[in-house]
Amino acid sequence: MLQRKALKQFQAWHDAPSHTALLVTGARQVGKTYLIREFADQHYESFAEFNFIQNPDAARIFNPPSDAATMLMRMELASGQRFIPGKTLIFLDEIQACKEAATAVKFLVDDGRYDFAMSGSLLGVELEDVRSVPVGYQSEVVMFPLDFEEFCWSQNVDGKIFDMLKECYEKKQSVDDFIHEHLMSLFRKYLIIGGMPAAVASFAQNNSLIDVRQAQEDIKQGYRRDISQYARKEDRLHIRSIYDLVPSELNNPNKRFTFAKIEKNTRFQAVANDFDWLSAANVAIPAYNVDEPRKPLEMSKERNLFKLFYSDVGLLTGAYLNSTALDILAGDDEVNYGAIYENVVAQELTAHGFSHLYYYNSKRLGELDFLVQDRNDNIIPIEVKSGKNYKVHRALNNVLAEESYHLRQGLVFGPGNIETDHNITYYPIYLLSQFCNN
Structure with a gap:
């Protein structure tokens, strides 16, 4: 496993008293997905990953949009595993391919039962409004190539x-x-x-x-x-x-x-x-x-x-x-x-x-x-x-x-x-x- 400084930022997000979603941005292939998986393996009992490019059907979880409880039931069913309150990380990857997921984060965070991480490439050109989620709902970590x-x-x-x-x-x-x-x-x-x-x-x-x-x-x-x-x-x-x-x-x-x-x-x-x-x-x-x-x-x-x-x-x-x-x-x-x-x-x-x-x-x-x-x-x-x-x-x-x-x-x-x-x-x-x- 390559050691990355961004892990300290992930840890600070995890330990913070305020409950927010983690947004990991950066160019393609800088290690975003890999590091989120490694972090989940170290800190959570349950982990669910939805990649909206590899699995376009996952976008149906958020379309049509619904309340947080319904969307969470859809996610649990689609993942095929049980979500454990306080011990589950739900990872929305390649979020630029599912705008509805980005806009739903505020409601999912408000639900409070699970932690959420999002990642994607080209967010600066394809989904800039993902950064406009109100303060208090999202913490951004920008990843770069290894220094x-x-x-x-x-x-x-x-x-x-x-x-x-x-x-x-x-x-x-x-x-x-x-x-x-x-x-x-x-x-x-x-x-x-x-x-x-x-x-x-x-x-x-x-x-x-x-x-x-x-x-x-x-x-x-x-x-x-x-x-x-x-x-x-x-x-x-x-x-x-x-x-x-x-x-x-x-x-x-x-x-x-x-x-x-x-x-x-x-x-x-x-x-x-x-x-x-x-x-x-x-x-x-x-x-x-x-x-x-x-x-x-x-x-x-x-x-x-x-x-x-x-x-x-x-x-x-x-x-x-x-x-x-x-x-x-x-x-x-x-x-x-x-x-x-x-x-x-x-x-x-x-x-x-x-x-x-x-x-x-x-x-x-x-x-x-x-x-x-x-x-x-x-x-x-x-x-x-x-x-x-x-x-x-x-x-x-x-x-x-x-x-x-x-x-x-x-x-x-x-x-x-x-x-x-x-x-x-x-x-x-x-x-x-x-x-x-x-």
Whole structure:
């Protein structure tokens, strides 16, 4: 079983004094259904699952709609098992395929006898109103691909290592060289395997990158099928083109998405909703350019200037040549893997609660890879470096020297160990989660 941080959120929901339904959202294949089943096995005597895609007839439980008692009798009959008050979890999976079930949750929660969990993919584009259930009836947990720490757990890295890394991060003291080299080796594997559970489990089981690549391609094919099934007919070709263009666009020098690549003479206004679809489906992550590195960043973002990343770095590297994966595994620092490093940073920031990502590009000062606004409302510029020249960062120096921006520190995440130089701190790329948690 893969250890997932979302289990703690499930536990908090279960132990909370208020009675709500658990809504688990996220992209397809990030492990939602599997984790709910595991949680049910650990915490409930009785478990009933209704999948509205695999079993479309299950929708008849809610159609025609009725009172909670009647719907619960229908569910018990359809499941073929006895529901035990206070000890049963009823799981409504692929809820985007049964809108009536989503709207019935309020009444089922009010009944109070059983616990309810819901899950589905594409809720952001297909059933957004499921999130509009009144406060007090629903608790949402968003799941993502495994982050690097979860990946390390799958590789049997002891939790004491992360306690030590937390201390190193906070004190800005170097990580032990042996541990640093081992974690960088694991991180390079993570760049190739990514965090999709099927790929991680495949690698943990048989150590085969060929099987990993097959799992990743199956996932991407599933995303393409979702586009064909759920996107508006007139938008499908553009959305599919955008998704497939992400690897090549990130390989461009400035990594910014070029609309003309979708279709000649295409303007942003014509395809804006297509980008939003991919973001709402949780399969792509946009990072928007801002006019100035000042708070609030959202106020100065330029809607039509952005980079687009995959939600999982393994899906990105899987789109490149196998020689790229071999170079990464070998730790070849002569090769620039900037796009891959930036993708994993976008993925990690998103998984740790930075729901809006930004970067800064100025002809005069240069380009900063990311800007984040921390919990104290401070703007922190972040540079992401993959090669041996990770201490070369003209744009970061220029922006920090601009007195009108009042930026106190800059961070560089790259292959080197922890080091401080005036107002710039260098961290190993694998310590990004520590930054997110602080």
